[in-house]
Amino acid sequence: MDLKLVLAKEIKSQALSAWSEEDIYTLIETPKHAHLGDLAFPCFKLANEWRKAPVVIAEELARELSSPLFSNVEAAGPYVNVHFDSAFAGKEIVSSILEQGVRYGSHSFGKGRTIVLDMSSPNIAKPFSMGHLRSTVIGNAIANLAEKCGYETVKINYIGDWGTQFGKLIVAFKKWGDEEKVKENPIADLFTLYKKFHEEAVQDPSLEDDGRKAFKLLEEGDEEITKLWKWFKNESLEAFKIIYSLLGVEFDSYNGEAFFNDKMEEVVELLNEHQLLETSEGAKVVRLEDETLPPCLIKKTDGATLYATRDLAAALYRQREYSFDEALYVVGQEQTVHFKQVKGVLAQLGYEWANAMKHIPFGLYLKDGKKMSTRKGRVILLEEVLGEAITMARENIKKKNPNLKEAADVAKEVGVGAVIFHDLKNDRLNDIEFSLEHMLTFEGETGPYLQYTHARAQSILRKAGVSTTFTFDGLDDSSSWEVIKQLRLFPETVERAWKNYAPSILAKYLLELAKSFNSYYGNSKIINNDPKQESRLTLVFAVASVLSQGLNLLGIGSPQEM
Incomplete structure (x- = not known):
């Protein structure tokens, strides 16, 4: 209700x-x-x-x-x-949760509408760093919230698989690479080669020219260069999919930058037809109606297209392919000007749907107060963080519940959940200083705290031996009413989190629900064989149901036992 x-x-x-x-x-x-x-x-x-x-x-x-x-x-x-009236209103609220089940908190205002999300988008031949975690988990949570509100979603992983950096990597591999080492540990070895190129280029700037020449050969379809590029790409995608499997994230499309190589000339032709292209210092640009924005660079002086050209082609393709009602670009806030330029160009081309394109910015993970950089080697690898989190969860389980069945699966859910929740509980616009200690704390305002609360509720229900049938006749104590009031807020929290593209709103709500439930648990004897026991157990079931749904929307598992 x-x-x-x-x-x-x-x-x-x-x-x-x-x-x-x-x-x-x-x-x-x-x-x-x-x-x-x-x-x-x-x-x-x-x-x-x-x-x-x-x-x-x-x-x-x-x-x-x-x-x-x-x-x-x-x-x-x-x-x-x-x-x-806590008893009367409480009965209405809890009964509605029982009636609706997993549909509780759902909305229908998105029915018949499609949301396209551009998210994650790591570069191939580079390890999946913490820097890509935010786009991945924020985008996934927003997609889940959209689906809860009735929308159809299309999740696109716009892989960075094109550009001069691949010419540099190819030069590095041909100079210093070892095919057997790359086959044994492709991402780590390619990353080492990438760093070595930039270290050596400081002393020998001609390497930069070599990198540009190699990329030009790639653009021209050179057989040897193309074969290396495809190998790097395939190895990278296989490694990325291991990470995505751990995070529980799936995509509808892996069409990366290279997919749009043959689609950019259409953009240039459209801009020419609309007389929007101007020559500026030998380059082709579009001046924008918003004079606070710099001109959008479409072609460099050497005729090469740029990110904006590619993103314009991608936007046109996605509108034709998916007829989206909204297109969300879950990309760091440093790209704000770029997306304003892309939207501005599309608007000047007369596409009204450009207004439906929205940049969903977020802050950075920082290391020692500085932006992470693969080029400078100042990067923290997500796979290592997830592995350490899972190991830590496994050790905690051994200490606290050594006989837990399926302990390995639970450790994975808890460890990965700790990493995801640490990100999503923060306002997405804030920068986050990387701290493994804070991320993996299993007490306080953390993912494991929510998961443990859910497991505790399930444990109470198992101990009581209740069936799947629940009834709620009302409770009149103040601590149960505080829980019920929190349960009441779930549907509007889902809607508010979606409309603000802010998973942190849901994350903070779940913490409040867990706190109110744990306070209730501490002040009430739930299993007491009195007339109110069934209502108390039903309230426990309702809490477990909403916690599980909320965690699922954030992309986090909800173990039955911990």
Whole structure:
């Protein structure tokens, strides 16, 4: 049951018949402190219409509102504070969770609409670093939230498989590479060669020219160079898929930069047809209507196309292929100007759907306060972090629950969940200083804390020997009501997290739900063989259900035992 909707309907029927329920609904707030009520309606926006002070309006509204679900309605300054009858309202809320099951928290406003997500997008022949974790897990969580709201999603891994860096890598391999070593450990060895190229280029700048020449041969389809490039790409994709399997992330497309090599000339022709291309210092550019943005570079002086040309081609292809209603680019905030340029060019070409393209920026993982860089070797490998997290989880399980069945699977869920949650609990726009110690802490506001809370709830249900049939007749203690109030917030939290493209909103909600449940568990004897036991166990089941759903939306597993 949506208590906000109950209150909105009551306010409309009693006092605001000219307003829509939706208008009223959007104004209703949830007070930060329980003593202020379960919901509050601010009266500021009524002052001009009613020609009265908000304080007076609140007093009048408080006298008029009544419902069997309300235990108390009172004016508090310009607010109308509403307390709900915990037993009556609680029964409605928990019963709705039981009825809806895994559909609880779902929405239908996205039905019939398609969201395309450009996410993860690592470069081939380089290890999967912590720097790519954010795009991967933020993008995956946003996709899950979209699906919960009824959208169809298309997850695209726009692999970085083209560019001068591959000419450099090919030069490095031909100069210093060992085919057997690369076959044995391809990503690590190719990464070493890539770093060596840049180290040597400091002393011998001619290497940079060699790299550009090698890439030109690749563009021209040289057989030997192309064979090496394809080998590097295939080895990289196989290594990446191991990481994605650990993270539980899947993609609908791996069309990378090279896929659009034969599609960029169309972009140039379109820009010529619309007379948008200008020559600037020998290069081809598009000047944008937003004069605060620099011109968008389409072709360099040597005629080579650039990232913007490729992204324009990709946008055109994706709109034709998927007819997207929104296209989300989950890419670091340092690319903000680039995406404004791409959108601006498409808008000048007359494509209204350009407005549906949205850059979803995020902050960086920092190492010692500095941006990670594969070129300088200042990088932390995600596979190593995940491996250490899983090992640490396994050791904790051995200490605390040595007889746990399927301990290896649980350790994987817990270790990987710790890494994912550490990222998603942070506002996506914030930079995160990498700290293995903080990431792998299994206490406090962490993924393992949520997973343990879920496992504890399941343990209670197993101990009670309950069946899959639950009924809830209502509870009237304050600690159970605090849990139920948190459960009530799940649907609106899902909607808010989606509309803000902010998985952190859901992550923080799950922490609050877990805290309220653990407080309830500490203050109540749940298995007590009294008339209220079944309702208490049903509440435990409801908490486990919502925690499991919430963790799943974040891309995190919810073990039955820990």
